[in-house]
Amino acid sequence: MAIRPAIVGVGQTYHRSKRPDVNIGELCTEAVRAALEDAKLPPEKIGAFVVGNMELFEGRYMQDMWQTDFVGAVGKPLIRVTTGGTTGGTLASVAFEHVASGMFDLVMAVGFEKQSEGDTRAGLKTVADPLWNRWQTTGAIGYFARVATFYIKETGAPEDAGSRVRLRLARHAARNPHAHLRMDLESVDQVMKFPYLIPPLRQSDMCPASEGACAIIVASEETARKLPRKPVWVDDWTSVHKEMVYVRGGRHSTADLEMAADRLFRRNGIREPMKDISVAEIYAPATWAELEWLEAYGFCEKGDAWKLEEKGQFHFDGPFPVNPSGGVVCTNPIGATGLIRVAECALQLRGDAGEHQITRKPTRGFSTAWGGSGWTVAHLLSADGL
Amino acid sequence: MEEREERLSQERIMEIRYRWSAGPYLGRFLAELRDKGKFYVVRCPGCERFLLPPRIVCSTCYTRIPEYPDGWIALSGRGILLDWQRVIYPQMDPETGEVRDEPFLHGTFRLDHDLLFVHYLGPADLDEGRLQEGMKVEMVMKPQEQREGKVTDIHYFRIVED
Numbered sequence: 200m201a202i203r204p205a206i207v208g209v210g211q212t213y214h215r216s217k218r219p220d221v222n223i224g225e226l227c228t229e230a231v232r233a234a235l236e237d238a239k240l241p242p243e244k245i246g247a248f249v250v251g252n253m254e255l256f257e258g259r260y261m262q263d264m265w266q267t268d269f270v271g272a273v274g275k276p277l278i279r280v281t282t283g284g285t286t287g288g289t290l291a292s293v294a295f296e297h298v299a300s301g302m303f304d305l306v307m308a309v310g311f312e313k314q315s316e317g318d319t320r321a322g323l324k325t326v327a328d329p330l331w332n333r334w335q336t337t338g339a340i341g342y343f344a345r346v347a348t349f350y351i352k353e354t355g356a357p358e359d360a361g362s363r364v365r366l367r368l369a370r371h372a373a374r375n376p377h378a379h380l381r382m383d384l385e386s387v388d389q390v391m392k393f394p395y396l397i398p399p400l401r402q403s404d405m406c407p408a409s410e411g412a413c414a415i416i417v418a419s420e421e422t423a424r425k426l427p428r429k430p431v432w433v434d435d436w437t438s439v440h441k442e443m444v445y446v447r448g449g450r451h452s453t454a455d456l457e458m459a460a461d462r463l464f465r466r467n468g469i470r471e472p473m474k475d476i477s478v479a480e481i482y483a484p485a486t487w488a489e490l491e492w493l494e495a496y497g498f499c500e501k502g503d504a505w506k507l508e509e510k511g512q513f514h515f516d517g518p519f520p521v522n523p524s525g526g527v528v529c530t531n532p533i534g535a536t537g538l539i540r541v542a543e544c545a546l547q548l549r550g551d552a553g554e555h556q557i558t559r560k561p562t563r564g565f566s567t568a569w570g571g572s573g574w575t576v577a578h579l580l581s582a583d584g585l
Numbered sequence: 586m587e588e589r590e591e592r593l594s595q596e597r598i599m600e601i602r603y604r605w606s607a608g609p610y611l612g613r614f615l616a617e618l619r620d621k622g623k624f625y626v627v628r629c630p631g632c633e634r635f636l637l638p639p640r641i642v643c644s645t646c647y648t649r650i651p652e653y654p655d656g657w658i659a660l661s662g663r664g665i666l667l668d669w670q671r672v673i674y675p676q677m678d679p680e681t682g683e684v685r686d687e688p689f690l691h692g693t694f695r696l697d698h699d700l701l702f703v704h705y706l707g708p709a710d711l712d713e714g715r716l717q718e719g720m721k722v723e724m725v726m727k728p729q730e731q732r733e734g735k736v737t738d739i740h741y742f743r744i745v746e747d
């Protein structure tokens with residue numbers, strides 16, 4: 200890598216199922232202003248922009264053109280990234296690449312979603328091949344019901360394993376002022392009262408549809424050292440595409456997650472991921488996916504994640520905090536979701552996460568984005584002075 | 586008196602028509618299904634894996650796949666039930682946009698050559714109590730006059746007793 204990038208500012212809006220108080224541009228402005236304020240930078244310092252959201256969802260062609268004014272990019276380089284569920288993760292990667300290339304000193308990435316303005320379910324169904332399997336899509340719910348079914352079958356996890364994940368994440372979200380779903384849950388039994396969507400998947404196992412935006416500011420090493428915020432170093436990032444036509448249950452089910460994490464860990468000398476990494480903000484749209492994917496990333500052995508969950512290992516104040524922000528099952532403005540993972544990791548590594556700050560010493564952070572049933576983006580960040 | 590601020594928004598419905606080309610590989614697969622009720626896969630001459638559906642290049646080794654009939658193999662239409670999902674919440678039919686209220690079953694089947702395939706389980710099998718992993722299934726086609734060159738020309742898979 201030519202130039203080492205650093206995250207020097209992050210900002211996000213509050214997230215709700217509807218934000219009728221603002222239009223799309225104004226929603227982005229909120230996140231942009233928060234990031235500039237965090238970085239203590241005036242808007243004119245930003246040299247280039249990367250913006251993104253889901254295709255089709257809000258029904259606008261060239262959304263980037265509509266965003267230009269609202270993010271402060273008039274007259275400057277700006278490109279749109281729209282890679283489905285991974286959009287937010289790719290936004291971060293592309294901003295890192297802008298800086299790593301040496302072409303820009305300060306780059307801003309902005310992701311948003313305003314789901315109530317269109318039809319998320321209709322938009323998501325268009326992911327499948329119209330001539331092959333679109334007719335059978337049951338959206339995210341159908342996909343994650345299969346994840347749950349297979350996880351139980353392959354690991355012997357009890358039916359309440361997903362509910363334990365929800366309970367942990369609800370506790371985390373209660374401490375995060377930006378989180379959307381703030382469910383007042385006290386016991387697994389209480390979570391198990393939520394109705395089934397497709398057994399064994401319950402309503403409480405799924406992410407909400409949220410509206411909100413997130414922005415991060417990335418700087419070159421030289422510039423980052425001169426700025427007031429403690430920089431968060433970007434050590435590495437990657438993305439993996441899996442064969443698109445496959446059936447879950449086949450051997451390729453989690454290949455993208457495995458390859459992405461394995462590549463980053465190998466390249467960066469991470470041999471014991473739970474020891475070497477102190478916080479994970481992973482893009483898991485369902486509770487069961489969090490369990491399955493922690494195993495796929497190689498944090499623990501296959502079939503062990505639900506046991507570690509029972510022991511409370513993944514709590515924000517536990518030995519290996521996972522999604523201390525409350526994660527995707529509490530907040531999911533899709534085009535921003537992957538970027539929120541990066542921003543939340545950065546806050547943790549700076550020690551600025553407030554009420555949901557991990558108690559373990561922040562060293563390295565791992566963030567991911569996932570989408571399209573076969574695409575993973577992953578980032579490895581580290582704290583300054585490590 | 587306090588006046589509540591209006592939060593104005595506007596609604597439109599946009600109807601867009603699409604027409605997609607199937608190409609010679611998937612197109613042939615669908616035509617054979619429609620005309621003869623045959624379910625074809627193709628074997629990659631490079632790495633010898635079976636591709637479902639047939640496509641122009643192997644997604645693993647990027648070898649060019651021959652067009653029909655070279656290396657194309659019709660499956661028996663029989664297989665094994667791997668798992669099933671009872672879809673009980675109202676679903677939008679992706680083909681029509683209409684909401685389906687009635688529950689239905691999706692099954693995952695292991696067909697010849699270990700190929701996995703997802704389709705409906707038939708109405709006679711909607712009573713889930715009798716379903717078991719490993720049961721034998723067979724493909725049931727729609728009557729000839731109802732076929733349209735779509736994967737749903739397969740009506741469903743049904744459980745067959747040993």
